[in-house]
Amino acid sequence: xxxxxFFGALAATTLVAGLAGAATLDDVKAxxxxxxxxxxxxxxxxxxxxxxxxxxxxxxxxxxxxxxxxGDATKVKFVPTTGETRFTALQSGEVDVLVRNSTxxxxxxxxxxLDFVAVxxxxxxxxxxxxxxxxxxxKELDGATVCIQTGTTTELNLADFFKQNNISYQPxxxxxxxxxxxxxxxxxxxxxxxxxxxxxxxxxTMPDAENHIILPEIIxxxxxGPVVRHGDSQWGDVVRWxxxxxxxxxxxxVTSANVEEVLASTTDEEVKRLLGASGDMGAKMGLDNxxxxxxxxxxGNYGEVFSRNIGEGTTINLARGLNAxxxxxxxxxxxxxx
Amino acid sequence: xxxxxAQTVSFVRDTMLPPTPPPMGERGAVKWMRENLxxxxxxxxxTLLGLLSIYALISAAxxxxxxxxxxxxxxxxxxxxxxxxAGEGATGACWAMIRERWxxxxxxxxxxxxxxxxILALGLLLAALAPVLFAGxxxxxxxxxxxxxxxxxxxxxxxxxxxxxxxxxxxxxLGMLGLAQVQPGKLLWFTVLYPxxxxxxxxxxxxxxxxxxxxxxxxxxxxxxxxxxxIGLAPAAGAGVVAAVLWWLYIDIPVVNxxxxxxxxxxxSINSDQFGGFLLAIVxxxxxxxxxxxxxxxxxxxxxxxxxxxxxxxxxxxxxVRGVPLITLLFTASLLLQYxxxxxTNFDIILRVIILVTFFAAAYLAEVIRGGxxxxxxxxxxxxxxxxxxYWRAQRLIILPQALKVSIPAIVSTFIGLFKDTTLVxxxxxxxxxxxxxxxxxxxxxxxxxxxxxxxxVGAIFFIICFGMSRYSMYLEQKLKTDHR
Numbered sequence: 091x092x093x094x095x096f097f098g099a100l101a102a103t104t105l106v107a108g109l110a111g112a113a114t115l116d117d118v119k120a121x122x123x124x125x126x127x128x129x130x131x132x133x134x135x136x137x138x139x140x141x142x143x144x145x146x147x148x149x150x151x152x153x154x155x156x157x158x159x160x161g162d163a164t165k166v167k168f169v170p171t172t173g174e175t176r177f178t179a180l181q182s183g184e185v186d187v188l189v190r191n192s193t194x195x196x197x198x199x200x201x202x203x204l205d206f207v208a209v210x211x212x213x214x215x216x217x218x219x220x221x222x223x224x225x226x227x228x229k230e231l232d233g234a235t236v237c238i239q240t241g242t243t244t245e246l247n248l249a250d251f252f253k254q255n256n257i258s259y260q261p262x263x264x265x266x267x268x269x270x271x272x273x274x275x276x277x278x279x280x281x282x283x284x285x286x287x288x289x290x291x292x293x294x295t296m297p298d299a300e301n302h303i304i305l306p307e308i309i310x311x312x313x314x315g316p317v318v319r320h321g322d323s324q325w326g327d328v329v330r331w332x333x334x335x336x337x338x339x340x341x342x343x344v345t346s347a348n349v350e351e352v353l354a355s356t357t358d359e360e361v362k363r364l365l366g367a368s369g370d371m372g373a374k375m376g377l378d379n380x381x382x383x384x385x386x387x388x389x390g391n392y393g394e395v396f397s398r399n400i401g402e403g404t405t406i407n408l409a410r411g412l413n414a415x416x417x418x419x420x421x422x423x424x425x426x427x428x
Numbered sequence: 429x430x431x432x433x434a435q436t437v438s439f440v441r442d443t444m445l446p447p448t449p450p451p452m453g454e455r456g457a458v459k460w461m462r463e464n465l466x467x468x469x470x471x472x473x474x475t476l477l478g479l480l481s482i483y484a485l486i487s488a489a490x491x492x493x494x495x496x497x498x499x500x501x502x503x504x505x506x507x508x509x510x511x512x513x514a515g516e517g518a519t520g521a522c523w524a525m526i527r528e529r530w531x532x533x534x535x536x537x538x539x540x541x542x543x544x545x546x547i548l549a550l551g552l553l554l555a556a557l558a559p560v561l562f563a564g565x566x567x568x569x570x571x572x573x574x575x576x577x578x579x580x581x582x583x584x585x586x587x588x589x590x591x592x593x594x595x596x597x598x599x600x601x602l603g604m605l606g607l608a609q610v611q612p613g614k615l616l617w618f619t620v621l622y623p624x625x626x627x628x629x630x631x632x633x634x635x636x637x638x639x640x641x642x643x644x645x646x647x648x649x650x651x652x653x654x655x656x657x658x659i660g661l662a663p664a665a666g667a668g669v670v671a672a673v674l675w676w677l678y679i680d681i682p683v684v685n686x687x688x689x690x691x692x693x694x695x696x697s698i699n700s701d702q703f704g705g706f707l708l709a710i711v712x713x714x715x716x717x718x719x720x721x722x723x724x725x726x727x728x729x730x731x732x733x734x735x736x737x738x739x740x741x742x743x744x745x746x747x748x749v750r751g752v753p754l755i756t757l758l759f760t761a762s763l764l765l766q767y768x769x770x771x772x773t774n775f776d777i778i779l780r781v782i783i784l785v786t787f788f789a790a791a792y793l794a795e796v797i798r799g800g801x802x803x804x805x806x807x808x809x810x811x812x813x814x815x816x817x818x819y820w821r822a823q824r825l826i827i828l829p830q831a832l833k834v835s836i837p838a839i840v841s842t843f844i845g846l847f848k849d850t851t852l853v854x855x856x857x858x859x860x861x862x863x864x865x866x867x868x869x870x871x872x873x874x875x876x877x878x879x880x881x882x883x884x885x886v887g888a889i890f891f892i893i894c895f896g897m898s899r900y901s902m903y904l905e906q907k908l909k910t911d912h913r
Binding site: 138139170171266267294 | 503504507528529532537540701702759762763766767854855856857859864867868869870871872873876877878879
């Protein structure tokens with residue numbers, strides 16, 4: 091009973107906090123700075139470098155939003171949030187948007203009163219094993235010891251997968267990624283499981299990367315994307331269409347390098363609308379008409395951001411896979427800009 | 429008998445033989461080893477086992493230390509260098525990471541051009557602590573202040589300090605050194621002013637905000653002095669507190685703004701989110717330690733009080749805070765408070781954390797000090813009463829000096845624990861040196877996979893600080909030792 095009252099009160103305060111921050115777009119404009127909830131440090135996705143400048147795949151989306159809203163991609167303050175504090179930081183208005191490898195799930199969308207506005211990275215849980223284990227499929231891992239981070243959805247996915255395939259495993263629980271990597275390399279477990287992007291990053295930095303393989307099975311869906319507070323559709327639209335603008339730019343071959351050139355020469359009506367040369371696309375959302383152009387000029391299109399931070403050619407060396415454009419067999423698909 | 433003596437005996441020794449050393453088995457290292465290491469079969473076995481494990485440990489770790497790499501751009505480059513110099517499969521420490529990122533472990537994201545500010549604040553912290561730690565001892569004070577002066581001279585010139593600040597800092601510390609020779613007692617005034625100075629140095633902004641905030645205490649004192657002859661001590665203290673709070677709430681900010689417009693002077697302001705590493709740990713730790721001791725003493729006295737409300741509040745506070753884990757309080761600071769405060773309030777996260785850490789330590793200290801109070805014989809209290817001392821005088825002159833002396837080891841333990849607990853702020857997204865900064869460093873693809881080096885580096889610095897505290901507490905116990913046990 092008491093518990094119910096407490097949670098009721100908490101929910102009410104949440105609602106109040108949510109309502110109070112309803113016009114996030116105006117708040118951000120008035121403040122002159124976007125506050126972006128980021129990771130405390132995840133290779134390739136978001137981390138500060140030696141001089142404290144944030145860089146990464148998620149970080150670039152924050153910068154694009156800042157370029158769209160404020161006209162300056164550097165006017166972002168990054169607030170590191172942990173797995174425990176991230177959603178509360180968003181709900182309480184401490185951050186304007188959360189771009190922090192958060193999986194879009196039903197309960198987060200409904201119960202936590204959050205809105206996932208897009209999926210900027212389709213991830214999934216995979217396995218890494220040593221080559222000399224002689225395993226080529228996760229289904230052959232019967233009786234294996236598996237290193238797994240505690241308290242994450244990956245733990246539940248792992249249990250589901252082994253149960254479904256009627257095989258057994260021995261979990262070795264670890265606190266974080268570096269611990270997992272260490273245990274795995276020290277031979278404490280046969281297999282190491284986490285999101286496939288994380289596996290790739292770990293493998294890339296191992297002293298003997300060629301002795302480890304990532305198994306083909308992806309056992310879960312992990313759509314990661316930017317999150318905003320529930321009930322602020324205008325702000326949600328801004329974040330969503332900033333991301334879609336980057337996708338459309340890739341689809342149409344507009345890059346940070348050639349954006350001016352394309353604007354001058356293009357005959358494609360959608361590109362004109364994207365870059366603010368025709369239609370009042372920006373103004374419809376309370377922005378300038380060349381808002382998206384600024385974002386593309388500042389951070390580039392989706393493909394550029396991908397290849398700069400995590401794509402093939404970087405040390406992490408992730409293939410586009412599901413994150414290729416729909417025209418190239420992937421899932422990244424932006425609705426028409428009209 | 430006596431007359432036959434010299435003639436009948438052919439030889440009489442007239443000098444003593446020099447004492448021979450004990451046999452080999454009964455002296456020196458051999459004896460010590462036989463007595464301590466190999467006295468029984470069990471001890472022989474244990475000794476051999478111990479030697480074996482030491483050997484295993486050293487043979488595993490020593491190559492790693494010996495193959496240390498200090499100059500490299502990334503972990504993979506470190507590995508290449510180790511492989512090139514010590515052969516394939518050899519392991520080696522990659523201290524190049526520390527070389528590249530040490531500043532984040534020490535300062536977090538504090539702008540490099542402003543590093544002189546935390547450096548100066550740390551130096552002055554030692555200078556401000558010295559008069560408290562070595563009350564009135566000219567020799568110790570001179571040593572500490574001299575060391576601080578040398579430390580500041582070296583580090584401030586390394587950190588490219590602006591000339592004026594450098595000059596002022598040196599004048600200040602040399603002035604204190606001079607004062608220590610003449611009137612060491614007066615140095616306490618610097619200690620009193622230090623918190624405001626430290627705040628201003630670290631966070632920057634207008635110089636007037638700390639000055640006007642400190643003036644609030646002046647208001648408190650003035651009201652107290654003016655009112656106490658008329659309404660008595662306790663009500664006057666209450667009136668003083670009310671006046672000071674009113675000052676801080678309503679007068680502070682307009683006055684600061686006005687002064688800043690009239691005489692603009694300040695440092696570049698630094699946001700709390702740029703604090704990190706040991707700068708953060710020391711800020712939280714030192715503030716927590718400083719404020720938890722007086723609060724803890726008051727709580728301990730309150731718990732022993734006869735006044736029902738004071739007693740209930742003290743007991744309630746102590747038991748509540750001791751009943752919940754520190755992590756819970758930190759989450760409260762970071763998450764729950766956000767809900768209860770009006771939207772848009774920007775209540776600094778570091779300040780919130782400091783307040784709750786202080787409360788946490790104060791509750792533990794209160795119980796430690798209560799233990800000290802309980803250790804005093806009843807006669808001490810009665811003697812104080814018999815002398816006609818009032819409550820506060822009795823506490824200050826008779827009870828607390830003895831109770832605190834008894835509790836020194838436990839108090840310092842609490843302090844050390846508090847300082848180490850500051851690493852828990854990583855869970856609310858602050859950049860503590862152990863987890864926060866380490867995670868950032870590991871997120872860099874160049875250093876991903878590095879494991880022991882950051883822990884060893886951070887652990888070593890923690891050890892130095894905590895060991896220092898522990899040694900000081902031993903010194904203090906020796907100094908205050910009056911019994912003849």
